[in-house]
Amino acid sequence: MSNDILNALVIISNYILVPGLAYGSQLALGALGITLVYAVLRFSNFAHGDSMAFGAMFTILGTTWLQSKGISLGPLPTALLALPLGIIAAILLCLIMDKLVYQHYRQQKSTPVMFVIASVGVMFITNGLVRFIIGPGDRAFSDGQRFIIKAREFKRMYGLSEGLSIKMTQGLTFVIAIIAMALLFWFLQRTKTGKSMRAYSDNEDLALLSGINPQRVVFITWVIVGTLIAIAGVLYGLDKSFKPFTYFQLLLPMFAAAIVGGIGNPVGAVLGGFIIAFSEIAVTYAYRKFLIYLLPEQYEPDGLMQLLSTDYKFAVSFMILVAVLIWRPTGLLRGKSI
Amino acid sequence: MGANLKTVLTFAIMAAMLAAVGVLQSWSLALAITNMCLVSAVMALGVNIQWGYAGLFNVGIMGFTALGGVAAVLVSVSPVAGAWQAGGVGILFSLVLALATIAAMVFVHNKLPKSRGRSWLLFLMIIVGLIIIRWQYAPSVLAIEKFQPAQTGFLGGLGLPIMFSWFVGGVFAAGAAWLIGKIALGLRSDYLAIATLGISEIIIAVIKNEDWLTRGVKNVSGLPRPVPYEVDLQSSPWFHDLVEKLGGSSLPSDALARQSALQQMVIESSSLFVKLCYTGLFVVVLCLLLWLAHRAQKAPWGRMMRGIRDNEDAANAMGKNVTKRHLQVFVLGSAVVGIAGAMMTTLDGQFTPGSYQPLRYTFLVWVMVIVGGSGNNLGSVLGAFIIWFFWVEAEPLGQWFIGFVTSGMAADNALRLHLIDSAAHMRLIFMGVILLSVLRFSPHGLLPEQIRR
Structure with missing residues (x-):
């Protein structure tokens, strides 16, 4: 009996907890970028998803080059070595687009919706560039060791009938995301530049009066956002696979994460990312096996016990978004400042 | 007068470009482009009603277009009797159950005072409602999708003339727009954008996966047409006479060669004729909508809309209900997009959910x-x-x-x-x-x- 409970717990960890932590970290990194752009530059960036594809693309190109030279990281994916290239590419993309596109509307003091339309134009160009350079097809670029814990070994070690497997990419995603977030929060809270960014986001006029250089704040923001974009894009691509179109579809869960947590609030973005990820996975998971372990034999379910088919995972983030918009439009953590 | 001259001139240039395609590539292509241009024009008109009149940013156009396509399928395809027998009642019953759940939730929401308990009760009702609906719905869906899956596997439509769907498509899109507008309007301007982005993704997901409704990614092809078929034209004497009358002078004089050349010409012109029929229909719809939109814009309603767009606070202070007006214009614009979606599916003669990008x-x-x-x-x-x-x-x-x-x-x-x-x-x-x-x-x-x- 106690083994049944353990088995049920292992199933939940294997199919909900571990994937949820990995996917949640990816969404959190993406939502952090969206929320920072929102807090400092004050618009919803529709080009975010495609910029992630852009950063990931350069990392893939770098990885392919490194692999052709025979360089690898042993058990870790080679893409980690190429990640700096992707980060630089994403930062450059952000800075160039800011110079060519967004700066003008900032000087004009345009309404937020003009920025959003401009970001749609940037999205077109970025998406076109990605498809032009690497093509619209699927790319798997993960190499090295595949698993940290294998299901079979886990079963043997603990004598359970259910196994827990953790993929290398899932572990890496979580660790890298935690490091990136820790660095970001340290930067925003402790350094002078981070404080000036928060001040600028809080009250632009007051920040300008106290001598904060707005151009520098914008520059730093794009550098951070570009870094987050590339990391999130690469981690998502490593974990699932790289396909330009899927990055556009990430926009909805990422926006939902940012808004649910409170747009403009970095802690909220992280919280929102995990909320969205866990709800998506928990609602679309089929609980049949889990219930078989827990329920007495005569009540065993015969259906899949799935609340919603996986095809509707977007609906989950959307429903959460709608609920938050109706009952708490400012988000769980009262957004709008960093 | 300068502005009018510019309008005429730009449209003339556009017509010349289309004519150039006709001469350089083929007239068939030129007409195909024109037809899609007309459909796109209706879509753009719908978006302009939202954005140009009221400054609303709608990123869900794809979803409203697809709803128009659904309308085309549901209106025009003849009903599949076997599928209705297999699971039609179950589907209808689960629809009734869904409506009952919603009604019960509205009742509870209105009758009980606002409290944490009410929220939990509503949440519980959603879960219980979902489980009950599923118990009816899932077996019916399976039964319907099992019925001749290669040819049908869906309930079919009403078997009405497809032109009727242009109106229904507008109604479908208007319904979806009302729902989403209710939620997202009145909040920050970019929340509407994100909400519409979401609803359009969900509409596409539903259409792709609910095979009993529209066959999902298996597509519905061979939708009935509002215009004649090429084959019928080619075998009807009046069309032969018409072609001979219009193009007879360029035919060779030798009787045998003349006959085969005429046959060739009839085949080519039949496809042109069909496309021209579509062009005619679309022009009528576009002109009608343009006229209505123009009248609305010139009317006091249009001035009020412009007032709201240019200064929401001032309009609000003058007693205009900004959120309500926004909802109104959002629904109207989306309805126009829905009409365009139905027109497009009519033109294609098939509904392919996978193609909505x-x-x-x-x-x-x-x-x-x-x-x-x-x-x-x-x-x-x-x-x-x-x-x-x-x-x-x-x-x-x-x-x-x-x-x-x-x-x-x-x-x-x-x-x-x-x-x-x-x-x-x-x-x-x-x-x-x-x-x-x-x-x-x-x-x-x-x-x-x-x-x-």
């Missing part, structure tokens, strides 16, 4: 509206013509351009091959550049909004 159906329409001139109905029509024309023609132009640039390279050069392969994606970059340039250097578009003082 946000870049093509949402963002390209935005490029049309911005380029044409937001706030100017004729402008958005012009924008639709120009952008669709270049979207189609960008492929041959892009191929030609890449071929020209790479002509110095060896035929098997890897870079050259890659560039030629990817030339099709150039048009995305091209569209982005057009959008950003117009937005930056000529934000009022080609035909700016005309405001009578």
Whole structure:
């Protein structure tokens, strides 16, 4: 009996907890970028998803080059070595687009919706560039060791009938995301530049009066956002696979994460990312096996016990978004400042 | 007068470009482009009603277009009797259950005082409702989808004339717009954008996966037409006579050669004739909608809308219910997009949920509206013509351009091959550049909004 409970717990960890932590970290990194752009530059960036594809693309190109030279990281994916290239590419993309596109509307003091339309134009160009350079097809670029814990070994070690497997990419995603977030929060809270960014986001006029250089704040923001974009894009691509179109579809869960947590609030973005990820996975998971372990034999379910088919995972983030918009439009953590 | 002259001139240039395609490529292609231009023009008009009149940013155009397509299927396809027998009652019953759940929730929401307990009760009702509905719904769906899955596997439609669906498509889109507008309007302007982005993704997901409704990704083809079929035309004497009368002079005089040349000509003209019929229908719809939109814009309602758009606070202070007006204009604009969606599916003669891509159906329409001139109905029509024309023609132009640039390279050069392969994606970059340039250097578009003082 106690083994049944353990088995049920292992199933939940294997199919909900571990994937949820990995996917949640990816969404959190993406939502952090969206929320920072929102807090400092004050618009919803529709080009975010495609910029992630852009950063990931350069990392893939770098990885392919490194692999052709025979360089690898042993058990870790080679893409980690190429990640700096992707980060630089994403930062450059952000800075160039800011110079060519967004700066003008900032000087004009345009309404937020003009920025959003401009970001749609940037999205077109970025998406076109990605498809032009690497093509619209699927790319798997993960190499090295595949698993940290294998299901079979886990079963043997603990004598359970259910196994827990953790993929290398899932572990890496979580660790890298935690490091990136820790660095970001340290930067925003402790350094002078981070404080000036928060001040600028809080009250632009007051920040300008106290001598904060707005151009520098914008520059730093794009550098951070570009870094987050590339990391999130690469981690998502490593974990699932790289396909330009899927990055556009990430926009909805990422926006939902940012808004649910409170747009403009970095802690909220992280919280929102995990909320969205866990709800998506928990609602679309089929609980049949889990219930078989827990329920007495005569009540065993015969259906899949799935609340919603996986095809509707977007609906989950959307429903959460709608609920938050109706009952708490400012988000769980009262957004709008960093 | 300057503005009117400009309108006439730009439309004349556009017509000349289409005629050039007719002469240089083929008239069939020119008419095909024109028809899609007309459909896009209706879409752009709908978006212009939302954006140009009221400043609402809708990123869910794809979803509303697809709802129009659903309407075309549900109205025109004849009902599948076997599928109805297999699971029709179950589906209807689960629909009733869903409505009952919603009614019960509304009742609880209105009767009980606002409290934490009520929220939990409502939440519980959703879960219980879902489980009960599923118990009815899942077996019916299975039964329907099992019925002749290769040919049907869905309930079919009502078997009415497909033109009726243009109206129904508008109603469907209006319903979805009302729902989403209720939620997202009145909040920050970009929340509407995100909410519409979400609803359009969900509409597409539902259409792709609910096979019992529209066959999902198995597509519905062979939708009935509002215009004659080519085969019927080719076998009807009056069409032969018409073709002979119009093109008889260019036929050879030898009787036998004349007969076969005429036959060839009849086949070619039958397809042109069908396309022309569509063109005629679409022009009528577009003109009607344009007239209505124009009347609305000139009426006090239009002035109020402009007032709200230009200064929400002032309009609010003058006693205008901004959120309500926004909802109204959002529903109207979406309905027009739904009409366009039904028209497009009618034109295609098939419904293919897999082909709905946000870049093509949402963002390209935005490029049309911005380029044409937001706030100017004729402008958005012009924008639709120009952008669709270049979207189609960008492929041959892009191929030609890449071929020209790479002509110095060896035929098997890897870079050259890659560039030629990817030339099709150039048009995305091209569209982005057009959008950003117009937005930056000529934000009022080609035909700016005309405001009578």
